[in-house]
Amino acid sequence: MAPIIEVTHLSKHYGRLRAVDDVSFHVEPGEIFGFLGPNGAGKTTTIHALCTLLQPTAGAATVAGYDVATRPHDVRRSIGIIFQDSSLDERLTAYENLNFHGILYHLPRAVRRQRIDEVLQLVDLAPRRHAIVKTFSGGMKRRLEMARGLLHHPKVLFLDEPTLGLDPQSRSHMWEYLRALRAREGITMFLTTHYMDEAEDCDRIAVIDHGKIIALDTPAGLKRQYGGGDRLTLRTEDDAATAEALQQRCRVSVERSEEGLRIALTNGHAGLPEVLAACPSKIVALDLHHPSLDDVFLRLTGRGMRDTDANELDQLRSFRKKWNLRT
Ligand SMILES: Nc1ncnc2c1ncn2[C@@H]1O[C@H](COP(=O)(O)OP(=O)(O)OP(=O)(O)O)[C@@H](O)[C@H]1O
Ligand SMILES: [Mg+2]
Incomplete structure (x- = not known):
């Protein structure tokens, strides 16, 4: 089968900074593919380039068979995205958020209704469909974002730190949804995470640091090769x-x-x-x-990526958000 994502010599430069530096890899259909790396490694930038949200400086990429540079509309129709930072309209209800998204994707009214029901069931939010999003917990908001990402039946779902800030129970629920979804719909998932246990759940992992992929293998393969x-x-x-x-x-x-x-x-x-x-x-x-994946990271990047790192990051982000500071 042809790869569902194919990236060839992709680069994104900001002035002299090489946020993504000559990156090549592919993702198989139905894979859960993890992108792991320290803060500022280039994970979000790569995702944004694949989702047609920014223009690469060099290189090429195809998603679901479409070139991101020449067929951006087809790419957008084929993908769902859960952003690193929440992008819901908190003044609207869950239903209104989903309905608006459905309108943007030109889904006819009857299809919209049916799909909204379907995705709300999937993420266990059906009873809260008419509640204002501002009243949702962090986990509920994340689940609603996942529902929105799935509304138009994408072939590839991009998830940028989907469980950041969630408690362990919500994180494990989220993973149950993701696995069920893959089993049911065969969706390909491309995700970034700072949590080691989530990385273990990926079929393959690319480790990225300073914009470059420095290792790519299954979790077991990475541990064998770099775990010591x-x-x-x-x-x-x-x-x-x-x-x-x-x-x-x-x-x-x-x-x-x-x-x-x-x-x-x-x-x-x-x-x-x-x-x-x-x-x-x-x-x-x-x-x-x-050897754990943490050992692998330590050896490859010189930095540990324990859960505490993610927790500290969560705290920093929520602090910044609370005081409206730029992240
Ligand atoms: N619009 C921009 N202008 C200038 N520099 C940018 C811009 N966006 C990202 N960068 C820089 O590019 C590098 C990669 O950023 P990116 O957001 O891709 O990292 P990341 O791996 O997603 O990190 P994190 O784990 O913190 O989310 C960082 O050094 C960042 O400061
Ligand atoms: Mg990021």
Whole structure:
């Protein structure tokens, strides 16, 4: 099958800043494709270029078979987008927000009614259809934005940090909707996130930093390649003797640290019994660490991307919003 998104040498420059710098990748139909990277890496800029919201400086891209430069209207008809910052009209009701969107997409009145019912059911907002959006919680607003993104039955849904600011329960609900949607409609999803558990749910992930894609693979593939392998931390009654014995008998690399001995297990779990059996001294504490996507980020970008980063970002954004500061 032909890729549903194809990006070739795409760049976007702002003066001397290369927000997106010669990026190439493709997305298969039905994939959940994640774009991950630190703040300012170029994620939103790439999404905006693919959604025809900004003109690339160089390179080309097709979405659903249409060139973003020469067929922008066809691209727009084929996609739904959930923006990083909320774009609902909070003075209108849920129904009015959706209806307005349907009018912009030239959906006939009867089709609009039916689809609005359908998407409101999908995101569990049917009972609140005539409530003013200002009275919605953050999670409800995000769900309404998702409903709006789906109203015109797009082939590709772009989600820019769709769950930012949501509590864990709403986040997990949102993912249930997304998975159900993919199973039902086969929609392709292109998303950015700062949450590691969400990245794990993607079929493939592109890691982007300073406008460049620095790795692209499945979550398991990324961990295998860049995670640094399984790591055993051991504390024994005699760490010095243990370190020497393990280096000689098991030929593993052993590093002494404050937490104890750090042992790199090249063949993961399989190497564990051998190491434990070779221990000459009583084991006091043991911890086995599998590489996480956070380890991958740390190695690739030099920065961690733990959930706390996202939480701090959430707080900063809501503070800025509250005081009407530019983000
Ligand atoms: N309109 C603009 N004019 C000038 N610079 C811009 C503009 N839009 C984005 N940039 C810059 O381009 C770079 C990439 O921004 P972008 O919004 O794509 O990052 P991001 O990966 O989405 O970050 P975040 O995780 O914070 O959302 C940043 O350095 C940003 O300051
Ligand atoms: Mg962004």
